[in-house]
Amino acid sequence: MKNKKQKYACFSIDVERFIDTECVRNANQPIEQTMLDGLDRYMEILDRHNIKATMFVLSDFAEDIYEQLKKHLENGHKLALHGKEHIAPRKHSNEKFRAQIISAKTKLEKMFDTEITGYRAPHFSIDRDKLGILNELGFRYDSSRMDFPTARYTTYVDMDGFENPTGEIYKKEEFYEFGVPTQNVFGKKYPISGGGYVRMSNWFFINALIKRYAKKNDYYMFYLHPFELSKEKLPKLGKLKFYDKMYLKKGNLLYRYKIENIIKILKKTGYKFTTFEKLVNE
Numbered sequence: 001m002k003n004k005k006q007k008y009a010c011f012s013i014d015v016e017r018f019i020d021t022e023c024v025r026n027a028n029q030p031i032e033q034t035m036l037d038g039l040d041r042y043m044e045i046l047d048r049h050n051i052k053a054t055m056f057v058l059s060d061f062a063e064d065i066y067e068q069l070k071k072h073l074e075n076g077h078k079l080a081l082h083g084k085e086h087i088a089p090r091k092h093s094n095e096k097f098r099a100q101i102i103s104a105k106t107k108l109e110k111m112f113d114t115e116i117t118g119y120r121a122p123h124f125s126i127d128r129d130k131l132g133i134l135n136e137l138g139f140r141y142d143s144s145r146m147d148f149p150t151a152r153y154t155t156y157v158d159m160d161g162f163e164n165p166t167g168e169i170y171k172k173e174e175f176y177e178f179g180v181p182t183q184n185v186f187g188k189k190y191p192i193s194g195g196g197y198v199r200m201s202n203w204f205f206i207n208a209l210i211k212r213y214a215k216k217n218d219y220y221m222f223y224l225h226p227f228e229l230s231k232e233k234l235p236k237l238g239k240l241k242f243y244d245k246m247y248l249k250k251g252n253l254l255y256r257y258k259i260e261n262i263i264k265i266l267k268k269t270g271y272k273f274t275t276f277e278k279l280v281n282e
């Protein structure tokens with residue numbers, strides 16, 4: 001970040017199975033489909049635009065998708081950690097968190113012969129203690145901060161003591177936090193960086209928000225879950241609540257076009273596509 005006027009966009013994906021989605025897991029149904037074809041479909045879009053992304057991976061099932069991950073790594077995408085399993089870190093003590101992160105990081109590094117320097121918490125559920133632990137364990141960045149009070153599982157993180165070079169980027173010594181950008185809508189913050197928020201939102205509404213944001217800001221990031229782009233048919237979800245069914249289905253078919261459009265907006269407004277890994281070293 002030498003040149004203050006350069007705008008940066010980072011693309012990412014939280015590589016998790018359909019069953020790792022909280023509402024699906026809570027429904028306690030036997031579900032075979034992983035919907036991980038969505039990872040390849042996402043990468044296919046990004047590869048076409050020569051955009052490199054960061055894959056936040058759960059170490060518990062990394063061996064099951066070794067070849068899939070390896071292929072994307074060989075194409076220049078980056079590997080980071082999404083945890084051992086898909087459980088919100090705030091449910092664990094600091095000691096358990098530390099132990100899990102050490103074993104998950106070591107496992108992925110050995111498996112893929114690459115250094116893991118980034119982390120994103122399941123459910124964006126991070127706190128200051130756990131940020132400190134990541135820093136101690138040699139991570140260079142976290143990307144879990146969502147300053148959006150009504151999100152179901154997220155926790156608000158006070159960044160007191162961190163520098164704030166721009167937007168949702170925070171920095172303390174050599175450690176960075178890459179948060180989720182939001183836009184104000186009638187005085188309330190609305191996430192514009194992917195996941196269910198962008199997918200379920202009205203096309204024109206979200207388009208206008210992202211355009212407005214992109215013109216005025218110099219950091220944007222995008223994240224996604226594989227099921228959101230999967231071509232597989234959603235399994236029968238009888239036991240789920242209406243809202244959860246909506247969350248899992250709404251907007252999936254159109255999402256690839258929305259992503260293409262976001263890329264177009266970012267290109268038009270002068271963004272450079274990079275990775276979190278590159279940004280921490282610049």
Ligand SMILES: [Zn+2]
Pocket residue numbers: 014016082086121122123
């Ligand atoms: Zn996740």
